[in-house]
Amino acid sequence: MKKYYVRDEGATVITDKVLRVIIVAVLFISLTANFFLMSILCICLLILSFGTKLWAGAGLNHVTASLELSEVRAFPGDPVLLSVNVENKKLLPVSLKIELPSSTGELHSMESGVLSYGTVKYDWELTFEKRGIYTVGPLNVSACDLLGFYSVNGDFAEEREVVIYPELIPLREYFPFSREYFGDQKSRAFAEDPVLITGTRDYSSDRPSKNIHWKASSRTMTLQEKMYAPSAHVKAMIFIDVEGFQKADAAAEFEMMLKAAGSLAAALSRKNLVPGLMVNGVMKGDQFPMLSPDAGNQNIHLLLEKMARLTMEYSPEYEKAIKQQDIKGNITCMVFCYALDEKINKFKHSQQSVDIIICKDDFLPRGSSEARIYNLHELFA
Structure with missing residues (x-):
């Protein structure tokens, strides 16, 4: 059984050790002098002192x-309901204080x-306003005797992780990728593969x-009805270059870029085209920096x-792991970066189809046969 350290909630005649010694001395004198009322009072104080301490220790x-x-x-602003259930599985009632960091x-x-063999439940509604990884817990539970003289602390339940996705924002219907990804699918004459079932939808x-x-x-x-993947499909890969944002200390632009990249990926997934992902930045949780493109929407x-x-x-x-990847085939790379630099220019020359989206307002070379280059604000509605 786990042991807990009992502490007093403040110096009183019940909890102070020096006062308890004095009470014992007064009790001894009262008994020898036949002061029975004083003896009874001292005995009651000692019973109350040690009894409440034992009560709290077993709390x-x-x-x-x-x-x-x-x-x-969840997404930023979405409510997340947090429930805490506490059960007292013994005859002794306790007074509890629960803190959740x-x-x-x-x-x-x-x-x-909490009464004998009783249960209490607490509900809190949490909202997270920004993208990121958040931790909730562990529960810090304090139990004290019903008179509040002593208390004992303990941690319950492990930390829980909450993943908050980037905020999805509306994109312009005529943004640069609409000609390739949101055009007339029938003109491509893709045949559905009856073996590759990606999900179901309401029958039409x-x-x-x-x-x-x-x-x-x-x-x-x-x-x-069954949803089939096409036997041939266009693949896309999103590459997020973190280095430029870090050098420019552009935290706000970095978050806006992630909103655009996430919104683009969600829009493509609704067309049964989920792009892959490559990043050269550190991820919380020691995640692998790459995700392969997939035809269905299970990867979104x-x-x-x-x-x-x-x-x-x-x-x-x-960065080294990304350079070792051999990206070939009918894959369009969409590069999200802070500004055009030597590395981005070298990357666009190495790929057959590259779309580059930059955050920094700068002069953009148009009409390049190797890559299409756009400002980030051109994507927004």
Whole structure:
């Protein structure tokens, strides 16, 4: 059984050690002098002193606490419901104070008494305003005797991680990639592969009935049809160059760039085209800096999570790993950077199809056959 250190909540006649010694001395004198009322008073004070200390010491024994989050991944501003359940599995009632720290700097607290074999539940609604990785917990639970003379502290439940994706913002319908990715899909004559099923959707009467997914329809009680991946498809790769932002100390531009990159990835996923991702910055949680492109939409959450974990700290090791990648085939690279520099110019010469989006307002060379170059603000609605 885990042991807890009992501390007093302030010097009183009940908790002060010197006063307890004096009470014992007075008790001895009272007994020898036959002062029975004084003796009874001293005995009551000693029983109260040691009894409340033992009560507080046993306060956290057979007490369990759990921490639950309604969502562990969300967007900025989305409410995340946090629930704390505390159960007292013993006959002795306790008075509890629960504190819940978080990496945002907020400290949530609640006080309540828990009866014998009782349960209490606390709910807090958390909101996170910025992209990033946040931690909640552990729970700090303090138990004291019902008179409040002594208390004992203990940590319950492990830290929980909350991933906040970059904010998704509306993009212009005529932004540079619309001609390639959001044009008329029929003109490309992509054939659907009946083996590569990427998901289901509501059945439309203008679609062949052979595409109906009967098992999914029986579960949802509505007609569902299978979604197939194309047998050939355009692939895209997003490359985020952190080095330029770090050198310019452009934190605000870095966050705006991540919003645009995440919004672009989400828009492409709705067209059944999820780009891959390459970053040369440190990510919280020791994540791998690359994600391969995929035809379905199952990778969009992984991509947004990597963007949530990305920091504005350049990593030479990740840069080296990216250079070792051999990007070939029908892949369009979309480079998000702070400004055009020697490294970006070298990268655009090494790829067949490159779109470069820069954050710094600068003169942009147009009409290049090797790459299309745009300012970041050209993407926004």
